[in-house]
Amino acid sequence: MTIYNDEELDAAVAAGALKPEAADALRSFVGQHRAAPDQEQFRLLTGFNDIFISIAMVVFLTGAGWLAGRSSFLFGGAAITGFSWGLAEYFTRRRRLSLPSIVLALGYGLGCALLFADLIAHALKQADIFVLTNLWNAQFDLFAVSGFMTLAYVLHWRRFQVPITAAFMGLTGLTSLLALLRMFIPGLQYGLPVLHLLGGLALFALAMHWDMSDRQRATRRTDVAFWLHLAAAPIIVHALFHMLGVFSPGQNAYGRAALVAGLYLLMTLLALIIDRRAILTAALIYVIYAISGLIRTAGSPEVSFAAAGFVIGAALLLLSAFWNPTRKFAVGLLPARLQAILPVISERPKPA
Numbered sequence: 584m585t586i587y588n589d590e591e592l593d594a595a596v597a598a599g600a601l602k603p604e605a606a607d608a609l610r611s612f613v614g615q616h617r618a619a620p621d622q623e624q625f626r627l628l629t630g631f632n633d634i635f636i637s638i639a640m641v642v643f644l645t646g647a648g649w650l651a652g653r654s655s656f657l658f659g660g661a662a663i664t665g666f667s668w669g670l671a672e673y674f675t676r677r678r679r680l681s682l683p684s685i686v687l688a689l690g691y692g693l694g695c696a697l698l699f700a701d702l703i704a705h706a707l708k709q710a711d712i713f714v715l716t717n718l719w720n721a722q723f724d725l726f727a728v729s730g731f732m733t734l735a736y737v738l739h740w741r742r743f744q745v746p747i748t749a750a751f752m753g754l755t756g757l758t759s760l761l762a763l764l765r766m767f768i769p770g771l772q773y774g775l776p777v778l779h780l781l782g783g784l785a786l787f788a789l790a791m792h793w794d795m796s797d798r799q800r801a802t803r804r805t806d807v808a809f810w811l812h813l814a815a816a817p818i819i820v821h822a823l824f825h826m827l828g829v830f831s832p833g834q835n836a837y838g839r840a841a842l843v844a845g846l847y848l849l850m851t852l853l854a855l856i857i858d859r860r861a862i863l864t865a866a867l868i869y870v871i872y873a874i875s876g877l878i879r880t881a882g883s884p885e886v887s888f889a890a891a892g893f894v895i896g897a898a899l900l901l902l903s904a905f906w907n908p909t910r911k912f913a914v915g916l917l918p919a920r921l922q923a924i925l926p927v928i929s930e931r932p933k934p935a
Contacts, residue, residue: 593679633682640670640683644690652697657705660697667691668739675743684745691739692732692751699731700724726762729755746806750814753789757782757818776825783818786811794857795924809861816865820850824869843873851902855910856917858926863899870895 595601627633647666652659667690675684703724732755740748761778765771771778790811797804823846829839847863847870854862874891902909911928 594677627681627685633680636674636680636683637686640674640686640690644694648694648697655701656697657701660694660699660701663690663694664698664735665694667694671739671743671745675745684743685747688739688743688745688748688751692736692755695732695735696728699728699735703727722762722766726759726766729759729762733759744803746803747810749789749793749807750786750810753786753811754814757786776822779818780822780826783815783822786815787819790815790859791857794859794926798925798927800926809859812859812861813865816861820862820866820869824866829869829873840873843870852913855906855913856925858910867895867899 593606596603596606644663644666648659648663651662667687671684671687671691674680675687733752736748736752736755739745740752761775761782764778790808793804793808793811797808824843827842827846829843847866850862850866854860871891874894875887879887907928914922914925914928917925
């Protein structure tokens with residue numbers, strides 16, 4: 584029996600042997616009729632060759648950036664940016680290799696950051712472009728660099744459509760917007776957790792938009808949603824825990840642990856409903872910290888962190904083993920209208 588993977592389908596589309604609509608229809612059909620125990624999948628490796636190529640890319644880009652940047656960050660950033668784009672023309676557009684494409688997208692962003700930062704530094708040294716530059720301090724630099732990076736990633740997305748690029752666009756765009764707000768409203772620095780929470784929720788809403796457009800998780804839209812969720816979750820979690828004073832020095836260890844556990848249960852419910860474990864992963868370090876503090880207060884400081892890891896790890900392993908039936912139960916409690924827009928519930932294949 585012949586099995587075609589996504590990379591081969593993408594190669595057929597690139598070669599003109601198959602239309603993009605036909606490839607997406609085939610993926611959707613297979614997704615509906617193939618019983619899969621876990622729908623949260625994203626494409627990363629097709630074989631060890633992907634790892635080999637990625638290592639070679641890192642070594643090559645590092646060497647090129649170092650040699651070109653010996654005189655200026657401008658040339659180093661330009662070299663990394665140019666080589667990342669050029670390599671993506673072959674390994675991303677033609678070969679459709681996932682991990683190398685991610686490495687090249689990261690390299691492209693790093694090169695752009697070095698390039699734009701050096702250009703802005705030279706511009707500000709040559710002339711006082713803005714009267715209020717001395718008052719904005721680093722916020723203007725952050726706004727300019729992240730803004731240019733957002734535009735650069737827009738071009739990268741339009742050319743290559745690497746799923747992780749959407750997350751980079753969201754993060755750099757959010758950083759640029761926050762820096763712009765702080766430039767004109769300096770008092771906003773005291774409300775940063777609220778702004779971070781709103782920005783994280785915006786990324787989460789964008790991720791849900793991509794998720795709802797591919798409920799079967801059979802196309803690359805689910806990869807875009809995965810990376811957006813992975814970008815949004817840490818921002819939301821960190822902002823929530825900061826606003827609730829989880830890490831405030833005067834908070835009781837028992838109260839902190841109870842608060843963290845309650846929030847983590849709510850996050851677990853949300854993760855089950857939307858079938859995304861990224862939220863649980865993002866909050867993991869906070870939960871371990873709070874539980875270890877509770878164990879330390881109880882009189883076992885030498886084993887607090889290990890014991891917390893053991894307890895949380897066991898709970899997550901148990902949840903992972905029964906993820907599908909638990910999710911089926913949780914989603915079944917929701918209204919039918921809401922169930923209709925959520926990712927489909929996969930069933931384990933029944934024994935013959």
